[in-house]
Amino acid sequence: GDHPYECEFCGSCFRDESTLKGHKRIHTGEKPYECNGCGKKFSLKHQLETHYRVHTGRCCPAAPARGSASPLQ
Secondary structure (H helix, E strand, C coil): CCCCEECCCCCCEECCHHHHHHHHHHHHCCCCEECCCCCCEECCHHHHHHHHHHHHCCCCCCCECCCCCCCCC
8 A cells, every 4th residue: 555664563554664663663762862952852853853942942953862973062
C-alpha cells in the first residue's frame, strides 16, 4: 500500500522510513534532541524547536544530544 513501513512494536504503518524511525522512539524512549538552554531532551526535532521558543521566543536548529557540536554555541 501507500504505507509500506511497519513498526515492529505496535504494527502502525507509515509512508516513509524517517517517520517510522521517529515513531519508534515512542517505544524505545530514545530522545536524541537536547535543549541547550535547559538540557531537556526530546524524541523529535520539531518538539525541540517548539520548546526552544520558551527560552527565546523564536525557533532554532535542533542539535542532536549525541555529542556533536551545537549550532547555538
